[in-house]
Amino acid sequence: MRLATSNMFDASIANLQRRQQKLQETQGQLTSGKRIAQASDDPTGAARAERALVSIGRVDANQRALEASRNSMILSESALGDASELMQQMREAMMAAGNASYSDSERAGLANKIAGLRDQLLTIANRSDGAGGFLFGGQGSGTPPFLDQNGGVTFTGVGGSIQTGNMDNFALTIDGDQAWQQARSGNGSFVTGPNGNTAGASTPPKGWIDSGRVTNPGLLTGNNYNIVISGTAPAQTIAVTNTDTGAAVPLDGNPTGTFTPGKGISFDGMAMTISGKPVDGDQFSIKPSSNDLKVFDVLDKAVAELRAPLRGQAEISQSNSNRIRDLDAVMSNLQNVRSQVGERMNNLDGTETRMAALKQYNKSEQSAAEDLDMTQGISDFQNQQTGYDTALKTYAMVQRMTLFQYINV
Known part of the structure; x- marks a missing residue:
């Protein structure tokens, strides 16, 4: 079989080009730290990395929703704590109003104190979440959810709560109707x-x-x-x-x-x-x-009764006993809601830990699918570099294997 010199030259050049291309690919992998630059490099590995990346994006979105819910729950828990302190002050005033030695004017003074605390409590019930909404707005309200009118305070929001809408459905608001207007009347039975x-x-x-x-x-x-x-x-x-x-x-x-x-x-x-x-x-x-005892109705009734003059001791005792009973009921309901908020915060902490673990797992999956083994990559680069040098020397020797070289000699 006869081989022309040109064939030997072409074969050597093709070999050099292949080695140079492979060397460049390995150098690019070492620079980026990734063994997959495009899907054609490893279709199976690329698909595996893409699935992990999608899962990481989903976890990131859930984490953002979780943080939004956590911020809302922290603000709501703080608001309920402030409300409990005010309610306790009002209860103490009602206890003092039961003193048989108090005059009508002294009870009227306590009524004014409760009325002032009641207005502060209304401000808490209408507290903003800092993002254009209201903590106790339920499923949404463009205006403060509790409206103070001549007939008393009414809830103008929508019962329920806004959810983040992701898989875990984190709550962003508190049901104001349940918290402030659905206490169990009497002793609960x-x-x-x-x-x-x-x-x-x-x-x-x-x-x-x-x-x-x-x-x-x-x-x-x-x-x-x-x-x-x-x-x-x-x-x-x-x-x-x-x-x-x-x-x-x-x-x-x-x-x-x-x-x-x-x-x-x-x-x-x-x-x-x-x-x-x-x-x-x-x-x-x-x-x-029944579940229809409203916080502000109880307070308005307490204020009106304390301002009523010329009541007998039996009427005063009955009134104070009933209002303290009702205050205890609405305070208990607010405390139950506060406990629910605390439980949601605990669940958020547990979910956050689970999400962090899931994100770490998917990052490991992505890394295993597309990251380069640096030790192996450096070794391959050195081997390819040696092979490329050898190919260059071989080509230089092939160049001298011509008739003209022998004639020149």
Whole structure:
């Protein structure tokens, strides 16, 4: 087989070009630290790296949503903490208002104090989130969600909360309607209160009833009751009627219905105490609790009652007892919401840890798919450089293998 000199030259040049190209590719990999510059370098590895990169982008988006939710929850928790402090101050004022030695003007002064604290509380309920929204705006409100009107404070927002919309659905707002307007009335199971006198509904009783307590949840009926005191002390009796069924209700351990002020009475899984000096015909009602107790309604009622002049001690005691009971209920509801916010913050911390681990895993996957093994890369570069030098020397020797070289000699 006869080989022309030109073929040897072409083969040597082609070999040099291949080696030079490979050397340049390896040098580029060493410079970038990546073994895949384009998908054609390693289609499988490129696809693997792309999947990891997409997952990292998704985690980054979730982390941004998490931070937005965390900032909102921190502000909401702080607002609820401020609200609890104000509510505690109002409760202390109501406790002081029960002092029998206080005059009407002194109670009116306490009413003014509560009214001022109430206005501060309204500002907290309408607190902005710093981004054009409101912490307690629910599912969104372009204006402050609580509107103070002549008839009281109303919630103008939309119940619920705004979610980030990602897979984890982080909350960005608090349901203001639930937090400020859906406390459980009474003691949580039933509501006690005065019901006038049989001589006239506008005649206040001379005694007062406490908020009561549950003795046996299994016996609760959820019905309405009416309690009537009959006779003159010390020979008074008490009768309880289930107004839903019209039936008389027997008292536990008291078949004769003997009544003594300050002594507990119990029936149908409930117990309560009527104190003071009730007179013949005094009535008290018991109603099932409901989730409609509103913070600002309670405060407005407390202010109005404290400003009312010429009230008797029984009326004052009943009023203060009911308002303190209601304050405790709305405070408990706000505390429950605050606990929910705290739990959300704990969940955010746990989710953030999980996201960080997922992001680290995907970065490792991306690195394993496209990063260059630097030790191997340097070794390959040195080998290719040696091969390229050898190819150059070989080409130089091939150049001298011509007839003209021999003629010149």
